[in-house]
Amino acid sequence: MNVVLLSRIQFALTIGFHFLFPPLTIGLAWLLVMIEWRGWRRNDPTWVRMGRFFSKILALTFAVGVATGIVMEFQFGTNWAVYSKFVGDIFGAPLAAEGVLAFFLESGFLGLYLFGRGRVSKGAHWFSILMVAVGSTVSAFWILVANSWQQTPAGYVVENGRAELTSFSAAVFNPSTLPRFFHTVDAALIAGAFLVAGVAAYLLRKDKEDGLARAALRLAIVFGLVVSILELFPFGHIHARQVAHTQPEKFAAIEGLYSSQSAAPMVLFAYPVTPPPQLKAKVEIRGVLSWMAFGDINAPIRGITDFPPENRPPLWLTFVSFHNMVVLGLYFIAAMAWGTWQLRRGRLYEGRRFLMLLIVSIPLPLAACQLGWMAAEVGRQPWIVYGLLRTSDAVSTSVPAGDVLFSLILFGLLYLLLGCLYVYLLVREIRHGPPAPVTAQA
Amino acid sequence: MDLNTIWFLLVGVLIAGYAILDGFDLGTGVLHLFTRDERERRVMMNAIGPVWDGNEVWLLTGGGALFAAFPPVYASVFSGFYLAFMLLLVALILRAVSFEFRAKVESQGWRRAWEIAFGVGSAVPALLYGVAVGNVLRGLEMDATGVSTTLLGLLNPFALLIGVLGLAMFVLHGATYLALKCEGALQERMRRTASVAWTLFIGLYAVSTASAYAVSPYLFERWFSNPLTWIFFALLLASCIGGPIAVRASRFGRAFVASAAATVSIIALAAEGLYPRLVPVRPDLAASLTIYNASSTPRTLTTMLIIALVGMPLVLIYTILIYRAFRGKTVITSESY
Numbered sequence: 018m019n020v021v022l023l024s025r026i027q028f029a030l031t032i033g034f035h036f037l038f039p040p041l042t043i044g045l046a047w048l049l050v051m052i053e054w055r056g057w058r059r060n061d062p063t064w065v066r067m068g069r070f071f072s073k074i075l076a077l078t079f080a081v082g083v084a085t086g087i088v089m090e091f092q093f094g095t096n097w098a099v100y101s102k103f104v105g106d107i108f109g110a111p112l113a114a115e116g117v118l119a120f121f122l123e124s125g126f127l128g129l130y131l132f133g134r135g136r137v138s139k140g141a142h143w144f145s146i147l148m149v150a151v152g153s154t155v156s157a158f159w160i161l162v163a164n165s166w167q168q169t170p171a172g173y174v175v176e177n178g179r180a181e182l183t184s185f186s187a188a189v190f191n192p193s194t195l196p197r198f199f200h201t202v203d204a205a206l207i208a209g210a211f212l213v214a215g216v217a218a219y220l221l222r223k224d225k226e227d228g229l230a231r232a233a234l235r236l237a238i239v240f241g242l243v244v245s246i247l248e249l250f251p252f253g254h255i256h257a258r259q260v261a262h263t264q265p266e267k268f269a270a271i272e273g274l275y276s277s278q279s280a281a282p283m284v285l286f287a288y289p290v291t292p293p294p295q296l297k298a299k300v301e302i303r304g305v306l307s308w309m310a311f312g313d314i315n316a317p318i319r320g321i322t323d324f325p326p327e328n329r330p331p332l333w334l335t336f337v338s339f340h341n342m343v344v345l346g347l348y349f350i351a352a353m354a355w356g357t358w359q360l361r362r363g364r365l366y367e368g369r370r371f372l373m374l375l376i377v378s379i380p381l382p383l384a385a386c387q388l389g390w391m392a393a394e395v396g397r398q399p400w401i402v403y404g405l406l407r408t409s410d411a412v413s414t415s416v417p418a419g420d421v422l423f424s425l426i427l428f429g430l431l432y433l434l435l436g437c438l439y440v441y442l443l444v445r446e447i448r449h450g451p452p453a454p455v456t457a458q459a
Numbered sequence: 460m461d462l463n464t465i466w467f468l469l470v471g472v473l474i475a476g477y478a479i480l481d482g483f484d485l486g487t488g489v490l491h492l493f494t495r496d497e498r499e500r501r502v503m504m505n506a507i508g509p510v511w512d513g514n515e516v517w518l519l520t521g522g523g524a525l526f527a528a529f530p531p532v533y534a535s536v537f538s539g540f541y542l543a544f545m546l547l548l549v550a551l552i553l554r555a556v557s558f559e560f561r562a563k564v565e566s567q568g569w570r571r572a573w574e575i576a577f578g579v580g581s582a583v584p585a586l587l588y589g590v591a592v593g594n595v596l597r598g599l600e601m602d603a604t605g606v607s608t609t610l611l612g613l614l615n616p617f618a619l620l621i622g623v624l625g626l627a628m629f630v631l632h633g634a635t636y637l638a639l640k641c642e643g644a645l646q647e648r649m650r651r652t653a654s655v656a657w658t659l660f661i662g663l664y665a666v667s668t669a670s671a672y673a674v675s676p677y678l679f680e681r682w683f684s685n686p687l688t689w690i691f692f693a694l695l696l697a698s699c700i701g702g703p704i705a706v707r708a709s710r711f712g713r714a715f716v717a718s719a720a721a722t723v724s725i726i727a728l729a730a731e732g733l734y735p736r737l738v739p740v741r742p743d744l745a746a747s748l749t750i751y752n753a754s755s756t757p758r759t760l761t762t763m764l765i766i767a768l769v770g771m772p773l774v775l776i777y778t779i780l781i782y783r784a785f786r787g788k789t790v791i792t793s794e795s796y
Contacts, residue, residue, distance in 0.1 A: 084556045106530065116523045125516075
């Protein structure tokens with residue numbers, strides 16, 4: 018195996034594993050902002066205990082997220098030195114801004130939030146979880162700025178063998194930054210909602226903590242419905258339109274549009290086969306894709322065969338990951354809508370089968386995040402910076418393949434261990450349940 | 460002062476900030492390996508529990524700032540030290556999860572395992588940072604593809620000496636911090652450790668400076684004519700005299716200021732020797748990466764400077780407020796690790 022492939026596998030492994038944790042952190046942090054607010058303002062011991070319970074899960078998730086995030090800050094330099102030199106003038110700035118404007122905020126205030134209960138005023142304690150939520154969201158913004166610049170570079174010229182900044186605002190607000198930011202952060206909120214809903218459902222099934230579990234489930238279901246709908250429309254729709262307009266190869270690949278046509282169909286189901294690029298067992302609706310992407314059912318859209326083979330992204334993985342993400346997105350809306358309906362009918366807490374469904378659904382938003390990320394990043398291939406630098410030309414030239422293989426195995430084993438321990442400790446924490454009520458004042 | 464020099468200073472400030480803040484966390488981790496009493500180990504971990512994570516952000520931000528301001532340095536040093544860097548990352552990952560993981564299960568074996576992870580995860584970076592600095596001060600061999608040094612090449616005697624100096628510095632700083640945060644027998648032991656660490660630190664610094672003169676004389680080219688040298692040297696001297704006295708007198712607040720000042724001074728003195736180079740190249744010094752030939756464009760440097768000037772004062776304000784909330788002796792409560 019060569020250095021390029023090994024470095025790509027290592028990057029995919031390290032960022033894929035890392036990307037399990039920040040969405041949960043962001044989603045849970047915002048839910049805790051609501052939970053702690055209620056506990057503080059209404060002086061309600063149930064909500065205070067709920068806050069303490071979920072803050073333990075937040076702490077565990079945050080710790081693994083931070084630990085695996087350290088790698089990301091340095092891996093561009095260790096494994097992608099040519100890339101780092103080429104994009105440093107633009108790409109380094111958002112990473113540094115993320116540190117200055119976000120990491121300090123979330124890490125500093127997380128310490129205050131976790132250890133400060135009773136040490137600082139209740140208002141200051143609530144403010145600390147708010148700052149954790151704000152910090153983690155700002156962090157998502159800057160990292161998406163950096164990544165979006167790779168997708169749709171803007172505000173630069175290529176001079177002196179590198180991309181040089183011409184406009185910071187154009188680079189930051191490049192065409193894909195905002196669509197991807199809203200789509201990704203909303204996905205994180207869905208992940209948080211399903212976690213809280215699943216945990217509450219577990220407590221209800223075990224007949225533990227009835228009042229607390231019902232309140233948590235109610236919050237998670239209603240919040241979850243809102244964010245799940247928003248994820249499809251407008252955020253998902255806007256993002257897909259942006260890809261259609263700015264990265265036509267990626268759009269053709271994820272949508273499974275292999276030959277250029279007007280009144281392009283939306284493929285609902287198919288099995289992609291290559292070569293030659295074709296879809297088997299296809300179910301499609303004519304004109305819908307043209308209408309969704311360009312507002313006209315007859316609009317022509319370029320198919321993948323319209324692009325030179327050396328510029329085409331892998332077709333199977335992009336199509337399959339994108340479509341499965343959409344299926345999961347629709348499932349999230351359906352599940353939360355059903356839950357809200359049951360809540361209105363007053364049957365939410367007794368529907369044991371639905372509660373079970375919520376429990377097993379906890380990891381699904383994370384699966385959707387991974388699939389969406391694969392569609393986005395694999396869809397950008399063969400470019401590391403779309404149209405400017407190929408992935409195959411971007412690796413560190415001074416690092417031998419053996420070294421990368423060694424570090425890949427090292428991270429593989431370490432992350433396997435961390436993943437197992439995280440799940441074990443998470444399940445343990447949930448089984449353990451919320452802290453016992455304090456008779457005097459929590 | 461030009462923009463490139465300002466960024467040299469800012470990256471230096473981030474590194475120094477990291478060394479004095481996460482420095483005591485790393486020192487605590489190393490010292491905690493040599494503590495036999497489980498309760499004491501718990502106090503030590505909790506002494507840094509609420510703040511270590513924020514402290515580590517100085518490293519991440521320093522990495523980001525280096526990437527933004529001097530991309531070729533970020534790229535060539537990090538890829539050049541590949542295996543050492545991977546080792547460092549694994550250690551930092553283990554350290555980062557050890558707090559949460561350890562606290563979750565009440566079993567002796569489990570807790571001991573994560574205590575060792577915390578200790579080793581602190582000791583490895585505490586040593587490797589100095590080794591990395593030592594190699595940069597010594598100068599790196601480069602060819603067209605980048606830094607051409609093997610892992611064993613990085614472990615040369617001079618770099619190891621600087622590594623040990625760094626380790627002594629972190630242990631000194633950690634022991635002083637623990638003496639400040641703890642009470643009773645543990646405090647007394649940390650006081651004595653700090654006392655010994657001061658002697659080691661002073662001795663190692665003298666040997667390191669003499670060795671640096673032999674290995675990389677160019678570090679001293681402008682050293683003596685620069686007034687900053689004398690200012691930082693005076694600060695170092697004052698800390699090396701005042702620090703041990705404060706430790707002996709159990710004035711740990713002052714002792715902590717002294718060990719922090721000593722840390723800042725030796726970093727400043729090394730940075731000053733390097734300036735304007737960032738990565739000296741041996742044997743052809745003219746090929747070195749400097750703050751001018753390895754910098755980002757003035758536009759990026761200016762933009763980043765604005766972000767830093769807006770962001771860092773805020774960071775300093777709330778960091779101070781958070782430290783104030785946790786001031787005083789470490790006590791074990793239901794919220795502790």
